[in-house]
Amino acid sequence: MCASVKYNIRGPALIPRMKTKHRIYYITLFSIVLLGLIATGMFQFWPHSIESSNDWNVEKRSVRDVPVVRLPADSPIPERGDLSCRMHTCFDVYRCGFNPKNKIKVYIYALKKYVDDFGVPVSNTISREYNELLTAISDSDYYTDDISRACLFVPSIDVLNQNTLRIKETAQALAQLSRWDRGTNHLLFNMLPGGPPDYNTALDVPRDRALLAGGGFSTWTYRQGYDVSIPVYSPLSAEVDLPEKGPGPRRYFLLSSQVGLHPEYREDVEALQVKHGESVLVLDKCTNLSEGVLSVRKRCHKHQVFDYPQVLQEATFCVVLRGARLGQAVLSDVLQAGCVPVVIADSYILPFSEVLDWKRASVVVPEEKMSDVYSILQSIPQRQIEEMQRQARWFWEAYFQSIKAIALATLQIINDRIYPYAAISYEEWNDPPAVKWGSVSNPLFLPLIPPQSQGFTAIVLTYDRVESLFRVITEVSKVPSLSKLLVVWNNQNKNPPEDSLWPKIRVPLKVVRTAENKLSNRFFPYDEIETEAVLAIDDDIIMLTSDELQFGYEVWREFPDRLVGYPGRLHLWDHEMNKWKYESEWTNEVSMVLTGAAFYHKYFNYLYTYKMPGDIKNWVDAHMNCEDIAMNFLVANVTGKAVIKVTPRKKFKCPECTAIDGLSLDQTHMVERSECINKFASVFGTMPLKVVEHRADPVLYKDDFPEKLKSFPNIGSL
């Protein structure tokens, strides 16, 4: 490095001092060497780039350079589409057998240019949208370049618009695809089917068993559960940015923005305008636009000019009428504008109707009822209209706004059919993100009171307090509904006492040894738990009476989806510190129960062990604290419900541990617990705990009633 710098410094001085003759000689020599070097360099890199363009850098090619395939006039033509095709008859699911993770794999054929015997192209090679569509598939998790492992095949022959292709020759092109096999497991995308004069509602290209993702199916051509109905993509989606407009009343109640309506329909909508005046707006093509104005982006009413699609945002409802084809691109524009589409196209299969609930986003009116449209719409309550406006916009954002969205939704639908047990739920397809966030789907939603006969399993977490543990076991075994006792031995350095030393009780007693001393072992879904109800109990809780525990179990039966515990605790917002605070004072409210003794459904053990969000589980094990707060958070978060505190009990007093109940320890404890709440609230991204003002007591608790007639006379005090 230093040497070369020196040379560079001295270099300029060197040459002027030489004789002219030598100088020319040296310069020539230098130039030759330099040229040689450059040439070598070129040689070094040039072949490399040629080589790579054959290899992995295929991408930088022109569409015009793709291989040409000549289709002889007599090459085979597939059968016409088979109307009786269903997934179980025409689709070979075994081809999807190699696909892991419940995801189908999709292969895309290489792009070719097809010409007939005379060298005339069969169609335009590929449209912008179809290229986008194939790019989207290729970039997705569905894609595979291994034709032998693919479950679904997508030809690169562009049939989006039937008008641009020659039907017979396109069919021949399909038939010579390497894995065509009567079109089995092949997927074609078409948005504009049919052609004049009678405009078929499905692609006219004979395609045998191939699946068709079509934009404009009618009930006669749509093979329910086989084809996929897709939207007609509106190029305006990409061109125009319509910011979302909040729901609520808009200037026009009903708007018709389509041009080229059939005169009969136009008469009908104009009649609506005459009848209802200002609240209905009927637009048409502009006839007197000056040169250079893009006519697609303008609409006119008499001499008034409106910007399209912006005008759609001024209306609550927008008519989407059948044109020559059932599928109309205007549907996409209307949804984008958050205008509720009023679909008047008998027998039209709405896009993605297999999974999307169009009742929530649109109004479908039979053509016959067109004159009643206004009164039908007026009968819809305002609240429902606002829901529909929101829903319409959400459908556009999720499934209409780009070719990519359309392609991925189509593949997801097919994927859901092949792996129905892993299918996306109705809610996931249809609920807008705001609803998904705010709503709770309780995993134990069935209102069911489990039978008392099943009883509960008590799980005692213990380390080495054997004496206290034995007392707990003896006490708990007196509870009538106890069906099994499980001791979780959390001490790896010491063996549990010998079998003969354990208290003799009337139910099975099992000891589980753990591999590590972790608090979360208490909430592990042990195979030994055979009942739905679990009682978690510490090895020092001896003050709870048998009546109290039995009553706790009976309360759990009435609320099997909740945590049912004894001492209650509360979380509070500390306005000074701007964070959550843990509260164990005797308040009028509770939002948590301690799991030192609590009943809950064993499903929550599974959730705690395998589905706890973030690093909470490790955090609890590391800090050896707050496993109960974590459980309270978890249950409240999945069920959306509050805990049930039973009986007056306010704290667990254990005679042995009064000594350490000192004030300073208490304060650190409170600080730690508050920290847990703040930590968990940030991991959950919300505060799931619910505050209530009630607790559960036996019906006749503290009533003036003979004690001996009460079911649970011995309910302990604080």
Added chain:
Amino acid sequence: MQSWRRKSVWLALSASWLLLVLLGGFSLLRLALPPRPRPRAPQGWPRWLDADLLQSFSQPGELPEDAAQPPRAPHGGSCNWGSCFDTSKCRGDGLKVFVYPAAGPISETHRKILASIEDSRFHTFSPAGACLLLLLSLDAQTGECSSMPLQWNRGRNHLVLRLHPASCPRTFQLGQAMVAEASPTVDSFRAGFDVALPFLPEAHPLRGGAPGQLRQHSPQRGVALLALEEERGGWRTAGSNSSACPWDGRCEQDPGPGQTQRWEMLPNATFCLISGHRPQAASRFLQALQVLAALQEMSPAQVLALRQQTQFLWDAYFSSVEKVIHTTLEVIQDRIFGTSAHPSLLWNSPPGALLALSTFSTSPQDFPFYHLQQGSRPEGRFSALIWVGASGQPPLKLIQAVAGSQHCAQILVLWSNERPLPSRWTETAVPLTVIDGCRKVSDRFFPYSTIRTDAILSLDARSSLSTSEVDFAFVVWQSFPERMVGFLTSSHFWDEAHGGWGYTAERTNEFSMVLTMAAFYHRYYHTLFTHSLPKALRTLADEAPTCVDVLMNFLVAAVTKLPPIKVPYGKQRQEAAPLVPGGPDTGPKLQAPDPNCINQIAAAFGHMPLRSSRLRLDPVLFKDPVSVQRKKYRSLEKP
């Protein structure tokens, strides 16, 4: 100097040459050797250089300017809702159904179907006023084949209920009639027009029906994962330990250690494999193993959800003939209603569309059942509805106590009494409206449009409550908006001696009903009471006023499948509990209704929906030995 210079130049030159030779050599070497196979990155779809120049699939202007098409006539071969059903006949009353009388002797199922329609709110006796004409077709047993009915009109607005598939030769074309049948084939089924039914066995109960067999939410351990239907009526179970098959169909043909159980014995398994056609046993076993492999991939959460959903669907739509038929009619009514049909949530989550009337609302938040799924909360205010029965005394003290609650939005006085309306009422902080009722007990549960809140506090003029009691009870109701929250309770029991249900208002350790003379509940139950209960039951309540409590409690329990909730009630008044509304003024004794009443209602429901509870919800510090100053609801404890 010169030589030094020359030397250095030569040095530089030779170095350059060396470099050149080396580099060139390498390149030649690379050409000579085949390229090493590099780790293959997936070859995606190419990024074309000229992608931006590609034409759009539709030229601007092409989309909107397609040649327009005239309206099309209904397609000949098939029907859809828009083209083959005339909804204009259904205006006004909604769906009214006329059933063609049976021509000859009819089967048991047939009779049950007729009964379930005739008892429903859909039924009409006039074919002219009906919007749907129902034809029960072609009973195989009787051998009678229906002839063309009178009002046929090419089958328009007709529903043909086929109990036994193709048991009769078709004597006439179905035309535009809808068909409701079990297991329709995908080729003949017209989606959105025909209705698919479950198969109805002869023994299927008319109403009520057995509740689901599920006694606990999650699958038990040690229970077989899959049971498969066998020929000759049996089940074979396959455990989760059976060898799973790969998806390519290569399975060992080992029937495994499963055991065959009798058909009648319901299989104790998590999943049951039911196949449409009956393939050979061997291939079925292969199929089952593949299914098993798939099922094992399902998460416990999914299995839990599916199990519960089967129970909900069974109980809401399948368990009796009445439910199946009413579901069919409800489906058709939803088609008629269009935008005011049940949203999907109402169909698919408890209590189901038969119990969540879309005539009440189409917004789930308006019902008491869906707050969790909607992420909404019950309103923070209630309306007090005070019924003034025979006594005719304006309940001024009660009005003051209730109006004192911070949650009270309005007070409605339902004057159901022969005396004239008093002209003056007390001044209250909240609006007070007097409704002049029509002297019937069932009036108390009429959905008055003047009720503007979701929560109703139903009161009798002679009830006595303190503001504290009202406040606490309302806060509890907000946690359980679908249940009734009451102060006074009673319970039902099975009376062996009389072989029927009994009823007691005595204080016991458990209860299953709360008295509606002082109870919070959702206003939706007024709509349900008035519009979904059979008229006979409402008449029963009017004739035996003590029955109305039982009826309301039955209704709510049938919807929620849960017991009501009891909250504390002042002690001294509990002994001197006020009268049951409507009863004669015979003294301060709680009067138990006629046991006939509970048995009649139970018969009409077809089952006993009441559930018992053993708990009472008290304030957190209720009767605790702590300072009264700490307690929010301290007046609840006053002796």
